[in-house]
Amino acid sequence: TQSENILGYYVNVERIPNSCRNSSNRIFLKDRKILLNLSMAYYRVNISTYNKAGESPQATYIIPDFSATDLPGQIHVKHQGTNAVVTWTPEYNPKCFVVDWGTSKEDMHMKIVTTTTGNFTLGNFQPYKLYKIMVHASDLCQCESFTRHEKTFGVTHSYSVEGVPRAGPTNVTVLNITKHSALVKWTEIAPEDCSGFLQGYKVTYTDSLRKKSLGKS
Known part of the structure; x- marks a missing residue:
């Protein structure tokens, strides 16, 4: 065969x-x-x-995204205009850190940081876009070694500037309607339309008999 x-x-x-x-x-x-x-x-x-x-x-x-629930370190991001100062506290002093940042798999950037101080400045951040920032530690800093030797220290997400969502929820449906209740469902806003970290949803409905608007967050 x-x-x-x-x-x-x-x-x-x-x-x-x-x-x-x-x-x-x-x-x-x-x-x-x-x-x-x-x-x-x-x-x-x-x-x-x-x-x-x-x-x-x-x-x-x-290879798709991994869950980042049990990483050893935390990353802090402070924005200064279009730049972002990324800081972290190393568990130990590896020979180098590798910093990845970008808005998607197709838009990631990489920088090798050989200083022992846990900070680095990233540039050209665009407003209203969600950036993923990853910091990896490695004791071997040659190009061919990262695949086998780097370990992820921390992952965070950040906006340089947040704005109002560009679109509302879609596919709104009303189910299980009874005399006193109804189940309302919708599709969440696409990540590219959020323009910032969502805090929640506000639902407004009207009593058609009393002509009175009611709201719920």
Whole structure:
């Protein structure tokens, strides 16, 4: 069969963002599974098969967000215009920190910080956009070492300037209507329309008989 002709698999693991050129980690496998010890940075995984004739096209997978509930450190952000001063208190003094920041997987930036002081200034923050900021610690600071040696210290989210949401909830439906109650449901506002951290929702309804408006937050 075709599977019997397969000699093995190539797995390329590339960090996103990656300021180091040609630093993807290529792994040769016979099995169809692999355990990766990664930080909470974004990673692109390319998988291909090979046989005596050559290599197949690659299948690409972006590792999704991890839960950040049990990280060892906290990150604090103070905005100064379009800049943001990021500070943290290290548990120990690694050889370097790696700072990632951006608004999405496609818009992440990376900076290697070799000073022992836990602070760094990020620039060009745009208003009303949610930024994800991650700080990783590593005892090996060469480009090819981050995939295997960095550990995430902390993750936070921040706006440089907050504004009013650009859109309201959608798909509003009223269910389970009785003489005294009704269940109102809606779809939450999309992240790109929030323009800031949402504090809650305000529901306004009217008693059609008494012509009286009522509200609930």
